[in-house]
Amino acid sequence: MKTEPAVPAGVSALPVDRAHLVELLHQMLRIRHFEEKCAELYSAGRIRGFLHLYIGEEAVAVGALQALTPDDAIVATYREHGHALVRGLAAERLMAEMFGKAEGCCRGRGGSMHLFDAATRFYGGNAIVGGGLPVAVGLALADRMQGRPRVTACFFGDGAVAEGEFHEAMNLASLWKLPVLFLCENNLYAMGTRIERAQAQVDLVRKAESYAMPADAVDGMDVMAVEAAARRAAEAVRQGSGPRFLECRTYRFRAHSMFDAELYRDKSEVEAWKSRDPIPALIARLTAAGQLTDRDVADLEAAVDAEIAAAVQFAERGTWEPVEALTRDVYSR
């Protein structure tokens, strides 16, 4: 594998307690199993439209979201099931949304690509690549102007970095020293376009220099490393020193969406990255340290599967929004 991500030395040696590490594992398993179920349900025609799986990248959302408090805000992309789940959007409301049911978090209006949750300050679910960045800057501006020590975490892919909105939003956030944590999920591909074919400068951290913005990169397959780096960055942001850029180097194990024949990459590359799967990696680490047994893992998986089964059942039992309600929520009044 040519692009083995660089792991900042020492990060994974952080002292963290067992319960927390097991919870990180639990969250990664929730995403993994939830999305495996989604893929199944997609084939069965229960979920429709576009479906983008996060499988392989779980360590990024799980690690990064540890750095946020409930008051913080999140802006994500169309590949956001994981972020929504970890943030606390109930799996059943998420699943119901993907079924298009009235009980879905967006009453069936948004679907997989447009998850929103006011309670957890989850601002989508944006399916225009790069479109979330300016919004995140504005959320942070509102916090700044209202004197609230909050952070807005903005997730986006390597592909988004080429868009003009990335440039404009990074500049404005830095110019105005706004509390945004820019989290780039660099999975090396934008659909079928590898980063070398999209970026004249593939070292994305260097782009932050254009905006005089402190930046860092982290191994996105190591959930502890991501958490540590995100905590460092989020704390700096929260303390008012302006925005930070964190590149999380990761890989998507599945196709871009359910329509993708994956003509653009070799199976061997995928396999090589799968050998760095963040879930077995964390299991192995905890097991080696004597902190986790096979039984523990089985228990976690059982809990996760039960949660997901309940979510599917909830979604199946959900109702259809009446057609008469079609145009509600276009205007507030």
Added chain:
Amino acid sequence: MKTEPAVPAGVSALPVDRAHLVELLHQMLRIRHFEEKCAELYSAGRIRGFLHLYIGEEAVAVGALQALTPDDAIVATYREHGHALVRGLAAERLMAEMFGKAEGCCRGRGGSMHLFDAATRFYGGNAIVGGGLPVAVGLALADRMQGRPRVTACFFGDGAVAEGEFHEAMNLASLWKLPVLFLCENNLYAMGTRIERAQAQVDLVRKAESYAMPADAVDGMDVMAVEAAARRAAEAVRQGSGPRFLECRTYRFRAHSMFDAELYRDKSEVEAWKSRDPIPALIARLTAAGQLTDRDVADLEAAVDAEIAAAVQFAERGTWEPVEALTRDVYSR
């Protein structure tokens, strides 16, 4: 003056012959006198709409355009009278255009902000800030794909650097190694917004690193320095090594446009920059070297004024495009 531009050492010591230097002076005088006349004609209501003067920045266009051959292309902004004149667009057709006459280079359709000239490959005259950059990239792509060793010179201001199109165009040009010479006319202001209030990173040369693009800065008040730097950059571009970025540090002596009350800057700042006026500077240098007499200057000015007087007369005598022709040239057929 806080932002005294850095002058690359040694550049002005280049061996250039007297005739050439006098021609540089001549071209700067043409722009200066032409635009002074424009300002007068604007007050008299002969020229209307928006009028953006280049006065103070003449060394940039004059120096940079020395690096181009007749086959090369130019994309400029709404502040482009100087570029058009130096490139060879006849003053009379330019003036007629600003009068809105049928004899204008664009038959009165474009006005001051939209000068075009197919004969000299002058592609405008773009009044959307940043809008010319993608077009320049495409012109260069056409040359590259057709195997023509041409350069496309793309002029834009410091303000344009904040636009998303700057980011996208720089990246694409560098990614595809296209023959574009990006010429940033950094006059420190975008209308009333000083660069510090628009850019988190005010050293624009560093932005080129984001695109792995070789870049340089030059004193834009020194026409010889600009010429030398532009020649170096243009040669590299022409040889196929990909695009270059050249920041020309300059200053606009006049208001942004004819509507600007200049509330945003001190007279003292303007005066300080005027002491570095590129025209007297070149005159002084040539005079000190014994290569120019007062008489020479007077002759040059007389020639320039005669050219401009003829242009005004041509414009005055021009005709109005018949109203029936209003919708011609919307479609080719």
Added chain:
Amino acid sequence: MQTTYRDALRAAHREALQRDPRVFLMGEDVGRYGGSYAVSKGLLEEFGPDRIRDTPLSESTFVGAGIGAALGGLRPIVEVMTVNFSLLALDQIVNNAATLRHMSGGQFNVPIVIRMATGAGRQLAAQHAHSFEGWYAHIPGLRIVAPATLEDARGMLATALEDPDPVLMFEHQTLYNMEGPLPDEAGAVDIDRAVVRRIGTDVTVITYGGSLGKALDAAGRLAAEDRIAAEVIDLRSLRPLDTPVILQSVAKTRRAVVVDEGWRSGSLSAEISARITEGVFYELDAPVARVCSAEVPIPYAKHLEDAAIPQVGSIVDAVRALMGRQA
């Protein structure tokens, strides 16, 4: 009190900024430069740089940041210099501002006001003189207003800021210097009703914004020269359209001319024509007529620009033709 459209707008901004600490103004050159049309002149000095924010040239991002700020509890006024540049921000306006409420199942709304100059008439040519407000009026989720009078310049902003959803406000370039009296107590006005600006019985002239004055002048000429009593409707709101007021008038006059600076094909006037036909077809004595811009990027030269857009003369001619009078 004698005032101008520009000053009335400025007064509306001052009042909004004074009354509600959540209100702020952001855009290119709104601060130190004083606003490209001088609407915000003096506001920076009065309210400081935190609330009067000069932005870099980044239309998409400062509009998007306005959307985010609105989500975050503020009440942003975002000034985009002209509607022509707003095309750079269109993704944010259409794909975010207009859709967020619906996509989120009603969880989030976007109380932003986006102001921009529009229209031709100042010889600014094809990248500074177009009229896209009719285009914006196509988008569900947006509310579109066009103040054409001093009262509306003074009063629409406050109401727009109270609206929980995105409001786009279009100020015709040629109106800023319009002068006239304004009552001292002038304040908030509604932003959804059309208003009959001149009563008439023979024909209804429907327009808005920069063309209202021309329509009223045309009505004056028609009264004086042709004894034609034209009723003139100022739409004020382009989305939603106040269809009942239009239909009521046309049902009475049985004839309508729509005047609109958009290019004829696909203009707002087409929608109004279609609605009139749908609504009062059997009352019509003649097909609805339209006076729009010629299908050409607005040219620089004065005589060509004048010929490209609606004028008093072309409105008069259209009414005469509709009434079967000789031109």
Added chain:
Amino acid sequence: MQTTYRDALRAAHREALQRDPRVFLMGEDVGRYGGSYAVSKGLLEEFGPDRIRDTPLSESTFVGAGIGAALGGLRPIVEVMTVNFSLLALDQIVNNAATLRHMSGGQFNVPIVIRMATGAGRQLAAQHAHSFEGWYAHIPGLRIVAPATLEDARGMLATALEDPDPVLMFEHQTLYNMEGPLPDEAGAVDIDRAVVRRIGTDVTVITYGGSLGKALDAAGRLAAEDRIAAEVIDLRSLRPLDTPVILQSVAKTRRAVVVDEGWRSGSLSAEISARITEGVFYELDAPVARVCSAEVPIPYAKHLEDAAIPQVGSIVDAVRALMGRQA
């Protein structure tokens, strides 16, 4: 030969690339990925990366680069994945492609073809399912086409590439899998005429693109169930509109229904309604009716999406209502 809309488009691309070395294709994922709708699958292998160019995600710049390349003597085909993303490139399309020829006094023209997918029907929700082709049809300087048949998918590209001016081509998302026979010798077709796809005498149904099939199905049902003979017109070109063909048909049938997936207010159907009224007002037996999308960002859920856009049933209902039959 049996083929699909997608394959017909691909054949058109292959032919164009083979015939003219100036032609190339550029856009996001047109190469290695094979095109987001698989139109360009295999072209990279056949024509190489110089002529099949994957671009970074930078809509404004790769469209603008297409404009520049056209100025520089090439014949670019630029694929924008969907019309929704084209809003990011709108400045280049409207302020450059559409205006350059006029602004330059006829010196420069821009022979670019920009293709994009449009429309709803695949549950892609509010940022992937809108129909802005009617919007684009408002812009002088552009030519807008919408192939609705295999023949047009096969034949419009060649003609568009020959056109000296910018042509935007809209492919409805639901058509790519449409299958049917296509003559082996199928080739270039005109891009400016509307075509009567079904002859009838009682009512004219006017539509284009993704709604053509629905309109034809509705005509079939109306014939079978109501003995109503509907004439169906496929506009094919949205700018310029082929008004004579429309007016001729409506003058004959005296009734018209326009079907359009744009939101009703400000839709292309409004323009067509207005033109019909202007053109054959005195021949009309009833006001022109419109079947458009509901004024809502397209929702994800299937039943809501279906309810939001024109369907066979809603077309049938509209015709019945217009003919005074019971729904």
